[in-house]
Amino acid sequence: SQELEQSPQSLIVQEGKNLTINCTSSKTLYGLYWYKQKYGEGLIFLMMLQKGGEEKSHEKITAKLDEKKQQSSLHITASQPSHAGIYLCGADSGTSYGKLTFGQGTILTVHP
């Protein structure tokens, strides 16, 4: 089965700093999804990447898919307290319809 490994597991930054979260897959990525979770709430979809080299941005959050490395990175520029939460990457196996795998999550804390 496909496994997703996120790094770091947790991150504490000062407001205004840039940061990067990585997601590495044990198998070929057919689609990589980034979600954000606030404490006590469900997950909110951020963006999806499908093609190698693809890069997408949403406000100050940019995600890129490196298909050759089976890896995706999520970069936040000039972090704000509103960026705090748990970021999870998810992947479609490409072979089993409906079976989506998630990484263990990265807990982000942003100090004002």
Next chain:
Amino acid sequence: NAGVTQTPKFQVLKTGQSMTLQCAQDMNHEYMSWYRQDPGMGLRLIHYSVGAGITDQGEVPNGYNVSRSTTEDFPLRLLSAAPSQTSVYFCASSSSGTQSENSPLHFGNGTRLTVT
């Protein structure tokens, strides 16, 4: 815009008790799924359904039953609760089992279950 609604939000059970976690969506989504979230382990798929009358097992199905009699509802049943089932449970739905930007997963706010 209700989206995905999960009830209850919190539940405490004793070992051996049974209960049903409810999940309902009002978006006419064909695909629904249940995940459990445990510290350091991310989300693990329990069961999923690609349409009414069709269900299948995910990564960690043991101890859980599901059924999908309508498009809107996808309840998760614990027949005999165990402490290992203490977790946060999320229900999710999408218009397709193959995710895309046009059909991402929509999540409920979760049910926090404690089994003593």
